[in-house]
Amino acid sequence: MQLIRNEMEKRIVCIVGPTACHKTECAILLAKRIDGEIVSADSVQVYRGMDIGSAKPSLEERQGIPHHLIDCLPIDTPEFSVSQFRSMAAEAISEIHAKNRTPILVGGSGLYINALTFPLEFAVPRNDMVRQIVSQEYDENPEKAFGRLRQNDPETAARLHVNDKKRVVRALEVFDCSGKPLSAFGNDFQNDAGSEPPFLPLLFGLHMERQRLYERINLRVDRMMKQGLLEEAKRIYAMPYDRNLPAMCAIGYRQLFAYLDGESSLESAVEKIKQESRRYAKRQLTWFRRDQRILWRDVTNFEDEKERLLDEFTEKTQAFMKGTCE
């Protein structure tokens, strides 16, 4: 009995997909129908002050539905990462469960979704000192550094490319800190090794015709500019933040900072934002496409079909939460 109860408490609904694909609206509509609360899985919406560029839903758009993991960090947070996201999101989800409501995890940061739905360990915390040493080692001779990885962690080396500095350095950092290869931590989200994931997800994926998606992205960027994205970027630009902070690299802001630096025209910065957003959407699709758990729905004609779509999502969610699905 206790077992079943715990099982129930681990269930969450997820809505994933590329940027500008109606995830936000869909999640809010679903939340209203099933008495849910929304947990954002978005690596930029966590930052306060990055509202327009990260496409945060306004209070009005949220329609009274509680949103978690939005606006919970200042921009100059140097070390926010997946594992912190996971513990904060896990806490939010538990609170929602405790209220007997349904958590709806929605967002486009694929790794964040996986951190909550696959048994990833993140066992070895980041170590800046070691990372710096290894990074230097890599800069001096990438081939040699990669050779050392191949020797100590052939499995991870086989997965990575020499040029992928971030990952090669991180893998060596893990080895140097723990004495164990990264691959020995045995968490693999392609075919999990049998250990328990933090939560049991029902995954809905939204997609649409590529051309339509790109149109929507372009239009949304234009709308953001009208809503004052430049002013928002200026406000952040005026602060003495380190340009290498994760938040400062976000699409929309980075390109406008380049404009404010005098490196490009405003027009070309806006074009760049659109292009980078389109490429981002493509990468998101690549990420989510390989996830066999996702139930995909075409939302090319979202406006016409949303009632029917929501009916289906509602029904599937209710069955899933009761445990009669699967």
Place this chain on the structure above:
RNA sequence: GCCUCGGUAGCUCAGCUGGUAGAGCAAGGGACUGAAAAUCCCUGUGUCGGUGGUUCAAGUCCACUCUGAGGCA
């Protein structure tokens, strides 16, 4: 009407004296384990404007033709 220079990948263009075409950008696909809106890898067949001709062989030479830009009358 005449002269000149163009028309080659989605775009901008290379292609020497004939041997069935290649760069940049765009685009597409993939990877992803404490930076993930980040980071990295892979991918170039296209009526060489059209028709005919010369040639063993034509993007390349010739003729005609369509079309764009500029110049001269």
